[in-house]
Amino acid sequence: QDSGDSWLPSLLTETPAQGFDLAVTMARKGVTTTQGDKEVLFAVRPNYARDPQSLIDVSGVIAMYFATIAEANDHWEN
Amino acid sequence: QDSGDSWLPSLLTETPAQGFDLAVTMARKGVTTTQGDKEVLFAVRPNYARDPQSLIDVSGVIAMYFATIAEANDHWEN
Amino acid sequence: QDSGDSWLPSLLTETPAQGFDLAVTMARKGVTTTQGDKEVLFAVRPNYARDPQSLIDVSGVIAMYFATIAEANDHWEN
Amino acid sequence: QDSGDSWLPSLLTETPAQGFDLAVTMARKGVTTTQGDKEVLFAVRPNYARDPQSLIDVSGVIAMYFATIAEANDHWEN
Amino acid sequence: QDSGDSWLPSLLTETPAQGFDLAVTMARKGVTTTQGDKEVLFAVRPNYARDPQSLIDVSGVIAMYFATIAEANDHWEN
Amino acid sequence: QDSGDSWLPSLLTETPAQGFDLAVTMARKGVTTTQGDKEVLFAVRPNYARDPQSLIDVSGVIAMYFATIAEANDHWEN
Numbered sequence: 001q002d003s004g005d006s007w008l009p010s011l012l013t014e015t016p017a018q019g020f021d022l023a024v025t026m027a028r029k030g031v032t033t034t035q036g037d038k039e040v041l042f043a044v045r046p047n048y049a050r051d052p053q054s055l056i057d058v059s060g061v062i063a064m065y066f067a068t069i070a071e072a073n074d075h076w077e078n
Numbered sequence: 079q080d081s082g083d084s085w086l087p088s089l090l091t092e093t094p095a096q097g098f099d100l101a102v103t104m105a106r107k108g109v110t111t112t113q114g115d116k117e118v119l120f121a122v123r124p125n126y127a128r129d130p131q132s133l134i135d136v137s138g139v140i141a142m143y144f145a146t147i148a149e150a151n152d153h154w155e156n
Numbered sequence: 157q158d159s160g161d162s163w164l165p166s167l168l169t170e171t172p173a174q175g176f177d178l179a180v181t182m183a184r185k186g187v188t189t190t191q192g193d194k195e196v197l198f199a200v201r202p203n204y205a206r207d208p209q210s211l212i213d214v215s216g217v218i219a220m221y222f223a224t225i226a227e228a229n230d231h232w233e234n
Numbered sequence: 235q236d237s238g239d240s241w242l243p244s245l246l247t248e249t250p251a252q253g254f255d256l257a258v259t260m261a262r263k264g265v266t267t268t269q270g271d272k273e274v275l276f277a278v279r280p281n282y283a284r285d286p287q288s289l290i291d292v293s294g295v296i297a298m299y300f301a302t303i304a305e306a307n308d309h310w311e312n
Numbered sequence: 313q314d315s316g317d318s319w320l321p322s323l324l325t326e327t328p329a330q331g332f333d334l335a336v337t338m339a340r341k342g343v344t345t346t347q348g349d350k351e352v353l354f355a356v357r358p359n360y361a362r363d364p365q366s367l368i369d370v371s372g373v374i375a376m377y378f379a380t381i382a383e384a385n386d387h388w389e390n
Numbered sequence: 391q392d393s394g395d396s397w398l399p400s401l402l403t404e405t406p407a408q409g410f411d412l413a414v415t416m417a418r419k420g421v422t423t424t425q426g427d428k429e430v431l432f433a434v435r436p437n438y439a440r441d442p443q444s445l446i447d448v449s450g451v452i453a454m455y456f457a458t459i460a461e462a463n464d465h466w467e468n
Contacts (some may be wrong), residue, residue, distance in 0.1 A: 008407040011465050017086040020104070024111055026410070030449030033414055035439045044442045056135045057132045057446045059108030061086045063142035064453035066104075072465030075089050075150030076449075095164040098182070102189055127191045130200045134213045137186030141220035144182075152226030153167050173242040176260070180267055189301035205269045208278045212291045215264030222260075231245050231306030251320040254338070283347045287316055288354045290369045293342025297376035300338075308382030309323050330396040331425070361412045364434045368447045375454035378416075382426055387401050387462030388408030 013071035018059060023065035027058060097151060101143035105136060132140035167228035173228060179221035183214060245306035253307060257299035261292060323384035331385060335377035339370060401462035409463060413455035417448060 008027065013019040035041055035077070070076070085107065089096040113119055127133070148154070163185065169175040189199055205211065226232070247253040263281070269275055280292065304310070319341065325331040345351055360369070382388070397419065403409040425431055439445070458468070 006407075008410060009405070011406055012467075015087070016089055017084075020086060020107070021089045024108075027449055027453070029410070029416075030452040031445045033452070034154065034445055034448045040440055044440065044445065045086040050118055050122065051442070052132055053135070054442050054446055055109045055112055056132060056139060057450070058112045059087065059105055059131075059445070060135070060139045060411065060435050061446060061450045061453050062111070062137050062451065063105070063146075064457065067142065068113070068453075068457045068465075070089065070146050070150065072460065072467065075146075077150065090207070093165070097164075098164060102186075106164060118198055128196055128200065130207070130210055131213070132192055133187045133200065138188045138213070138217045138220065140186040140189070141183070141217050141224075144167060145220065145224045147165065148224050148228065148229055155168075155225075155228065171243070172245055173240075176242060176263065176298075180239065181266075188280065206274055207290070208285070208288055211265045211268055212269045212288060212295060215261055216291070216295045216298065216302070218264040218267070219295050223298065223302045226245065226302050226306065231302075233246075233306065245327040249321070250323055251318075254320060254341070258342075264318070276325065282359065283353055286366055287369070289343045289346055290366060290373060291313065292346045293339055294369070294373045294376065296345070297339070297373050297380075300378065301380045304384065306379050309380075311324075311384065319393070327399070328401055329396075332419070337418075347440060362430055362434065364441070364444055367421045367424055367434065367449070368422045368451060370456065372451045373451070374420040375417070375451050375458075379458045379468060381455065382401065382458050382462065387458075388397055388460065389402075 010067050013069070013073060016070070016073075016076050019069045019076070020066055022064075023069055024064045026065040027061040030061065089147050092149065094148070094154050096152075097154070098140075098144055100147055102142045104143040105139040108139065119130040134156060159210050165223050169225065169229060172226070172229075175225045175232070176218075176222055178225055180216045182221040182225075183217040186217065245303050247303065250304070250307075250310050254300055254304045257296045257303055260299040261295040261312060262304075264295065276294070323381050325381065325385060328382070328385075329390050331376055331381045331388070332374075334381055335374045338377040340385040342373065392446045401459050403463060405460065406460070406463075406466050407467070409459045410452075410456055411426040413459055417451040420451065 008026070011022070013022055035071060036045070086104070087102070091100055110119060113122070164182070167178070169178055188197060191200070245256070247256055266275060269278070282286070320338070323334070325334055344353060345358070398416070401412070403412055422431060425434070
């Protein structure tokens with residue numbers, strides 16, 4: 001249980017916008033979990049943040065997490 | 079709660095076409111969230127908007143968001 | 157409401173084949189929405205229509221839209 | 235209704251293996267719909283059929299269609 | 313009905329681990345269906361099995377099939 | 391039944407964070423299943439762990455597994 005409950009206690013959020021923020025957090029966690037060395041990460045990030053293809057692909061990963069979060073929140077239905 | 083509720087108050091739209099527009103907005107938000115520097119974004123966009131691969135990939139991200147939005151709207155069923 | 161209701165009034169179609177056609181339309185709309193300049197689009201299309209990778213990726217985007225359309229139509233179940 | 239009902243009358247199949255075959259057909263249809271010129275298609279296919287990346291990507295598109303077909307068939311549950 | 317029922321009689325498995333094995337089988341079938349020439353396949357495989365990008369992409373295709381299989385098995389719920 | 395039940399006895403976890411860890415495990419299993427030679431794997435990993443594109447793609451595969459795991463756990467709903 002080394003990745004504690006702290007970073008992801010629940011998929012529930014109050015609003016869709018907060019759900020989107022959570023999706024961004026989860027997409028980043030997927031990257032930092034694979035490359036745990038923070039120095040490498042800091043070196044890598046400026047590159048992909050300027051590469052159109054990478055930006056689009058990150059957007060796609062966020063979209064996948066958002067789909068899961070939206071479902072967990074019953075799409076925040078009124 | 080820095081990304082306010084304003085940009086995404088709800089996933090509900092009146093029509094499928096408006097749902098598609100919302101999917102486009104969300105796909106773009108995924109890009110701007112990762113690269114917050116607007117100058118870099120403006121420099122990057124002309125490139126990917128002319129690159130066939132990027133255009134197709136953006137279309138794929140829109141498709142993912144549209145799937146979530148369509149489900150939230152019960153596919154706008156009659 | 158600038159993208160009018162006209163191009164996507166509903167996700168419902170009479171047959172799976174018509175649902176596939178709608179998926180193709182939606183995948184293309186995702187491309188034209190990002191690159192609105194028709195001259196650039198016409199220049200870009202011959203390239204990706206001959207590039208195997210692009211053809212496969214377009215096919216993948218169509219598949220995503222088809223999944224959503226199929227669900228909206230209860231998979232056209234008999 | 236130019237793509238007639240003939241090529242895709244239904245998503246229902248008798249067995250999972252037949253559902254897989256249908257998914258292969260649909261993935262190919264996505265490619266031929268975008269590049270309708272059969273001469274170009276014949277020239278393109280030998281290339282992607284030898285490119286590992288393309289083979290894997292085609293397999294991914296088949297997987298997407300299979301997911302939809304499996305759902306339409308209630309996963310062929312016993 | 314040329315791909316007989318033998319290779320995929322059912323999506324049901326006894327355990328999640330067996331479901332994962334089935335997903336691997338299906339991902340490979342997607343590749344061999346597109347490139348039926350075994351000599352070409354044998355030449356191609358050593359390449360993609362050493363290419364990090366290909367290994368990750370294959371993993372993604374397996375993930376897609378696993379999602380479908382998990383659903384068919386009601387996620388093997390206790 | 392060569393990949394024993396041991397590595398994946400269930401998709402159920404107590405918390406979302408543990409579900410994320412399981413998704414990471416499954417994404418890696420997809421890679422090691424395709425390239426079983428550990429020496430090649432050890433040679434390949436340093437490369438993709440420094441390549442931004444690979445890190446993002448791995449994150450995408452984790453997202454897919456997480457979606458399945460979250461569903462199996464009824465999204466860990468309160």
